[in-house]
Amino acid sequence: MGGKARRVEVLRIGHRxxxxxxxxxxxxxxxxxxxxxxxxxxxxxxxxSDHLRDVVRRFGGDFRVExxxxxxxxxxxxxxxxxxxxxxGEDLDDVLPSLNLVEPVLVCVGGAKVPPELYELATRNVxxxxxxxxxxxxxxxxxDRLLGTPRAGxxxxxxxxxxxxxxxxxxxxxxxxx
Ligand code: SAM
Numbered sequence: 001m002g003g004k005a006r007r008v009e010v011l012r013i014g015h016r017x018x019x020x021x022x023x024x025x026x027x028x029x030x031x032x033x034x035x036x037x038x039x040x041x042x043x044x045x046x047x048x049s050d051h052l053r054d055v056v057r058r059f060g061g062d063f064r065v066e067x068x069x070x071x072x073x074x075x076x077x078x079x080x081x082x083x084x085x086x087x088x089g090e091d092l093d094d095v096l097p098s099l100n101l102v103e104p105v106l107v108c109v110g111g112a113k114v115p116p117e118l119y120e121l122a123t124r125n126v127x128x129x130x131x132x133x134x135x136x137x138x139x140x141x142x143x144d145r146l147l148g149t150p151r152a153g154x155x156x157x158x159x160x161x162x163x164x165x166x167x168x169x170x171x172x173x174x175x176x177x178x
Pocket of ligand 1: 084085086087088108109110111112113114126127128129130131132133134135136138
């Protein structure tokens, strides 16, 4: 069946170090929480990579942010399917079911301005609604479609575990990862 993936990685282009660290950090946190294995970040930003390394150390999982200086060679040489998220693309939910995804899948998101080459180099340009919103929202929905809704509970190797509670916060330290 089309539409489901096992390994998904993310490419974020147009990051502006020092100007939008919070948005790019949220993108990386979302990529990790919704099951992506890696996020390529152009240009590199050590602060974002370090932040995510610390989150992985505490909350587990197998995820890292890898800084790159050029995104076009990565996309040109990508061995699997690449999906560029853009409000101008085809509907994600129309495209996915009949798409013969080749692993690994790369999900590409832009910043304030998106270079035209991205539309040409990606396997498909897909939209999550045709309204302008956020790369974080578009990524979360797309990962949910590709990988399924993430399971509740700690990720492998977690040192900290959040225990669901109706009010307040309950976080426990774990002896060793699950
Ligand atoms: N004006 C920009 C453009 O040329 O596409 C929009 C940039 S938007 C602020 C930043 C990113 O959010 C886009 O590159 C895209 O990845 C994502 N995005 C925003 N709305 C989207 C939508 N409706 N569907 C899919 N992705 C979207």
